[in-house]
Amino acid sequence: MPLDFGNHLGTFLRDRRARLDPATFGFVPGRRRTPGLRREEVAQRANISPTWYTWLEQGRGGAPSADVLNRLATGLMLTEPEREHMFILALGHPPEPRYREPEGITPRLQRVLDAMPTSPAILRTATWEVVAWNRAAAALLTDYSKLPREKRNILRLMFSDQRVRAAQEDWLRVAQFVVAAFRADAARAGATAEITQLVEELSRTSPEFEALWRNNDIASHGDGLKRLHHPMLGPIELEFSTFAVEGRPDLTLMIYNPSTAETTEAVRKLVESGTPG
Missing domain, CATH: 3.30.450.180 (Beta-Lactamase)
Structure with a gap:
């Protein structure tokens, strides 16, 4: 896959999509041209339209909302640092803070x-x-x-x-x-x-x-x-x-x-x- 230096968000989404195992989410692996989830499968997990997700990977349609980005973070199983990075790529700033009860320390x-x-x-x-x-x-x-x-x-x-x-x-x-x-x-x-x-x-x-x-x-x-x-x-x-x-x-x-x-x-x-x- 050629590198896309202009569409950083799309590159990031494609990379994370490729790392996910379809079988883990109940999708039939079947014959796939590329590893990971298909675009429509990510869209299904994020509860957004496949067309809108495709546009995001292609750098079309403008900036997504914070709600869409949070859905994508869930659908792609992003870590908190990955979620923050995605927000910066898409919107130019980190997400609004969301407080979570502290975990124990290591x-x-x-x-x-x-x-x-x-x-x-x-x-x-x-x-x-x-x-x-x-x-x-x-x-x-x-x-x-x-x-x-x-x-x-x-x-x-x-x-x-x-x-x-x-x-x-x-x-x-x-x-x-x-x-x-x-x-x-x-x-x-x-x-x-x-x-x-x-x-x-x-x-x-x-x-x-x-x-x-x-x-x-x-x-x-x-x-x-x-x-x-x-x-x-x-x-x-x-x-x-x-x-x-x-x-x-x-x-x-x-x-x-x-x-x-x-x-x-x-x-x-x-x-x-x-x-x-």
């Missing part, structure tokens, strides 16, 4: 956290649920293993846990920042229903959260300084940074590095002692 990701013995590190979702942490985080921040799963949410801890509140050097400033960054993260992830549920819950239980939420502030949670009053170490300062997790758009990695060599050594001894935060 042992490899947990080992990444565990490789930082003196730097508290956590993995959180777009709705700020903490799904993984290392020993330093348990010792210095919160021992999430002792909390029920539904309580492992940074906003719930910030507005309902007196121990977490007392540990902040300036609780109101931190709370303002957390609410503003949470609003940006959750909206970017398309987690509308999940936001609504959590916001309604926190607004009922915390007038302070309700007031901050009504401010409609937006912030980026990229990096900065975090000052804590630890019950055993006293005042400490941590430099925090946040990172996207490649291949896991539902997760954000947060790392807190002690700002001085003395703090690093103090954290190391605390972690080795097994004393929780």
Whole structure:
């Protein structure tokens, strides 16, 4: 098949179509001139007309709608990166975010956290649920293993846990920042229903959260300084940074590095002692 450098979407669709086994989808293999599904079979799986699908492969008929592209992603069994790539080829931009409940983390990701013995590190979702942490985080921040799963949410801890509140050097400033960054993260992830549920819950239980939420502030949670009053170490300062997790758009990695060599050594001894935060 000759290369088509002008119709990138059509080339992509033909390539993915050729990779699918007809028998897997209940289509009789029969005698086929080319491997993979026929155009009409892809159209059937995507619930669009065979003519319209043929035009898409041929670069005719204009840009498809997001709905058609999502149907094609389902029909062609595209992975999430493939779906995003198809949207960029067809429309020039990624698809609108659609939030999905986070899956568990892999042992490899947990080992990444565990490789930082003196730097508290956590993995959180777009709705700020903490799904993984290392020993330093348990010792210095919160021992999430002792909390029920539904309580492992940074906003719930910030507005309902007196121990977490007392540990902040300036609780109101931190709370303002957390609410503003949470609003940006959750909206970017398309987690509308999940936001609504959590916001309604926190607004009922915390007038302070309700007031901050009504401010409609937006912030980026990229990096900065975090000052804590630890019950055993006293005042400490941590430099925090946040990172996207490649291949896991539902997760954000947060790392807190002690700002001085003395703090690093103090954290190391605390972690080795097994004393929780």
